Amino acid sequence: MHQVRLLPHDITFTADERETVLQAALNAGVAFPNRCQVGACAMCLCRKLSGEISYQLEPMLTEKEQAEGWIFTCQATAKSDLVLELD
Known part of the structure; x- marks a missing residue:
């Protein structure tokens, strides 16, 4: 399990290597923008710091x-x- 910190909202959730970062966020109740979940709509695009x-x-x-x-x-x-x- 890995810790994921989401800025600027300072939200932290855990992600397992068997799930996508988006799946982990949604499973943790984080309102992460998404639509297609296959990389075509770019709604979940964010920057890795x-x-x-x-x-x-x-x-x-x-x-x-x-x-x-x-x-x-x-x-x-x-x-x-x-x-x-x-x-």
């Missing part, structure tokens, strides 16, 4: 977007504690 994630399938993000820390939480699983920023 620290930590490590992995994807089962590579996301539809440019190299620049990935370098800036953008992640699709509906596709990402936590591999360490995370700090995320959701505007």
Whole structure:
């Protein structure tokens, strides 16, 4: 289990490596924006400030977007504690 801290709301929840970050947030009762849950609508897009994630399938993000820390939480699983920023 990994701790996920969501800024600027300062909400913390736990994520298991077998569930996506979005699933973990929703299971914890966090009102995380989402619609399609397959990485097509970009509603769950947020910025990873620290930590490590992995994807089962590579996301539809440019190299620049990935370098800036953008992640699709509906596709990402936590591999360490995370700090995320959701505007």
